[in-house]
Each structure stands twice: as structure tokens, then as C-alpha cells.
Amino acid sequence: MxxxxxxxxxxxxxxxxxxxxxxxxxxxxxxxxxxxxxxxxxxxxxxxxxxxxxxxxxxxxxxxxxxxxxxxxxxxxxxxxxxxxxxxxxxxxxxxxxxxxxxxxxxxxxxxxxxxxxxxSVADLLDLARRAGVPAALCHVADLTYRLIGILIRSVGAAREASGLRLGLRNPRVAISVVGTQFALVFVRATDRAHAMSEAMSLRAEPGMTAVLTADRxxxxxxxxxxxxxxxxxxxxxxxxxxxxxxx
Structure with a gap:
């Protein structure tokens, strides 16, 4: 989280x-x-x-x-x-x-x-949106996007830590090259992860039909x-x- x-x-x-x-x-x-x-x-x-x-x-x-x-x-x-x-x-x-x-x-x-x-929490906001009549497909896209952003943030953190351990950030010139490579990696990974997450959630339920567990308050x-x-x-x-x- x-x-x-x-x-x-x-x-x-x-x-x-x-x-x-x-x-x-x-x-x-x-x-x-x-x-x-x-x-x-x-x-x-x-x-x-x-x-x-x-x-x-x-x-x-x-x-x-x-x-x-x-x-x-x-x-x-x-x-x-x-x-x-x-x-x-x-x-x-x-x-x-x-x-x-x-x-x-x-x-x-x-x-x-x-x-x-x-x-x-995002789960509470999505549940509120569904109850307010927001289209289920739109809530589904918002849920996927939020999950993907979380995965990419962790990926960027892991890539930066790995570069630091390899002394990839030892000077500004090398750091710029390393950061550019990381952004390219994250872009490719974002496409792959988005496709994989979309398929995984489609196997769980029809798009827009996935539910979030929230208490009725x-x-x-x-x-x-x-x-x-x-x-x-x-x-x-x-x-x-x-x-x-x-x-x-």
C-alpha cells in the first residue's frame, strides 16, 4: 500500500x-x-x-x-x-x-x-460513485488506473534503488542517462502491466462489474x-x- x-x-x-x-x-x-x-x-x-x-x-x-x-x-x-x-x-x-x-x-x-x-480510501469513493449512478465502466477504468499507478510508483522506486546500489547516480551526467533509461523502462512496463491487469480483472468479472468491499455507513x-x-x-x-x- x-x-x-x-x-x-x-x-x-x-x-x-x-x-x-x-x-x-x-x-x-x-x-x-x-x-x-x-x-x-x-x-x-x-x-x-x-x-x-x-x-x-x-x-x-x-x-x-x-x-x-x-x-x-x-x-x-x-x-x-x-x-x-x-x-x-x-x-x-x-x-x-x-x-x-x-x-x-x-x-x-x-x-x-x-x-x-x-x-x-479509493474503495469508498468508487462505491459512492457507483451508488450515485456513475457508469460502471467508468468506475472500472478508474479502478484499473489507480491500481496501475500504484504498481508503477513501486516499480520506479525499485529501479531507482537498484541504480543507486550500482552507483548509477554517482554524477549528474550518468544520473541523467540512468533516469532517461528508467523512464523508458517504466513506459514499456506500464503498457505490459495495463494489458495484464485488464485481462486479470476481465477473468474475475465483466468490465464494470467488479465490486469493492466497503461497510455500509x-x-x-x-x-x-x-x-x-x-x-x-x-x-x-x-x-x-x-x-x-x-x-x-
Whole structure:
């Protein structure tokens, strides 16, 4: 099991119904996407941290490591929005504000998504999707893709460890060659593993008919109402702060 699976299975909220966690983190995701980023993004991130680290007791190191990759990608992607090379290196008019708001929105949305990932297992999400009417074939593809990603991550880790033991990473020039070879190996292995997994699961059942074993845990209306209250509070505070900011 990868660290996200372990966290989803062992955190304090692991036994809570998936619909309650989806209502919370999905609501935070919508707040990050729809509300003004300068005021909403900090509120969404703080709410996600409180829920994930304090209430669900997810390890802080795991959460921040999972967020680090998307955050770096977002920051690097925001640079071309603010800076232009046309006519020489310069900051685009209004580009810096657009880059900051885009980055804040994306990081807040990523934090909410990761909060759901570290507190809710894929089996629970797939079961919830099936009950909500998502086509069985689509759930089947999602299940296969998730399993394949886990296998490939372990394969990359094993290949990197083997290269390190053979001193394949002793200097930058050799390391670049080794990493390129590993990526080529993983690409070929991904094709083979995907074909093998598809055949194996087809032998178990018709595509889309494979089931996941989950406990039947109905959502509690009181928790859904409390979550709705928190989300409405974030909406109200964000809009109020945005209005005060604009007026000021």
C-alpha cells in the first residue's frame, strides 16, 4: 500500500461515511474555485489543515509532502503568466496580480483535494460513485488506473534503488542517462502491466462489474448540517473580506 492508502485506512476519520468527507472537501474545493482567491484561499487552506491534521489526525509530513509537488508545479506555471519575454524580459501589466490569484486558487483547491485523498480510501469513493449512478465502466477504468499507478510508483522506486546500489547516480551526467533509461523502462512496463491487469480483472468479472468491499455507513444529517454551516461561514467571511478590501 502506498502512504496515501495507509493514511486513508488508519486516520481518525477512516470510518466516517465517504459522503460526509466528500461534502466537506468538495465544498472547500468549490469555495476555492468560485470565491475571490485573495480572501477565500487562506480560509480554505486553514480549514483543510484544521480538519485534516487536527480532527482526522493525518501526519503533517505526509500531507505537506503530497502538497509539495502540486505547489511547485503551480508556482512554476504561474511565472509565465506574470513574466513575458516578448520585447525583452519584463512583467506583464496586470500579470503579477493574475499569477498570484491563479496560484492561490490552485493551491487551495489542491489542498482540499489532497485532504480528501489522505482521509478517504479509493474503495469508498468508487462505491459512492457507483451508488450515485456513475457508469460502471467508468468506475472500472478508474479502478484499473489507480491500481496501475500504484504498481508503477513501486516499480520506479525499485529501479531507482537498484541504480543507486550500482552507483548509477554517482554524477549528474550518468544520473541523467540512468533516469532517461528508467523512464523508458517504466513506459514499456506500464503498457505490459495495463494489458495484464485488464485481462486479470476481465477473468474475475465483466468490465464494470467488479465490486469493492466497503461497510455500509449512512451519513449523519447533523454532521452534514455542521459541514454546511462551516462552508457557509467561509463563503460569508470571504465575501465580506473581499468587499472590505475593495472598499478600502
Amino acid at each position: 502506498n502512504p496515501l492508502d495507509v493514511s486513508a485506512a488508519t486516520n481518525r476519520w477512516s470510518t466516517r461515511p465517504a459522503v460526509e468527507k466528500l461534502w466537506l472537501f468538495g465544498g472547500l474545493l468549490l469555495c476555492a474555485m468560485l470565491l475571490p482567491p485573495p480572501t477565500a484561499a487562506p480560509l480554505v487552506v486553514v480549514a483543510t489543515l484544521v480538519v485534516t491534521l487536527t480532527l482526522a489526525r493525518v501526519r503533517a509530513r505526509l500531507f505537506f509532502l503530497a502538497l509539495l509537488g502540486p505547489a511547485v508545479f503551480i508556482v512554476l506555471g504561474a511565472v509565465p503568466i506574470a513574466v513575458s519575454l516578448r520585447g525583452g524580459l519584463h512583467v506583464e501589466p496586470g500579470g503579477l496580480d493574475l499569477a498570484v490569484t491563479t496560484g492561490l486558487r490552485a493551491i487551495a483547491a489542491s489542498a482540499a483535494t489532497i485532504g480528501l485523498a489522505v482521509t478517504t 449512512p451519513a449523519r444529517p447533523a454532521r452534514l448540517l455542521a459541514t454546511t454551516g462551516v462552508l457557509l461561514s467561509i463563503v460569508g467571511m470571504s465575501l465580506l473580506l473581499a468587499r472590505m478590501w475593495h472598499v478600502g
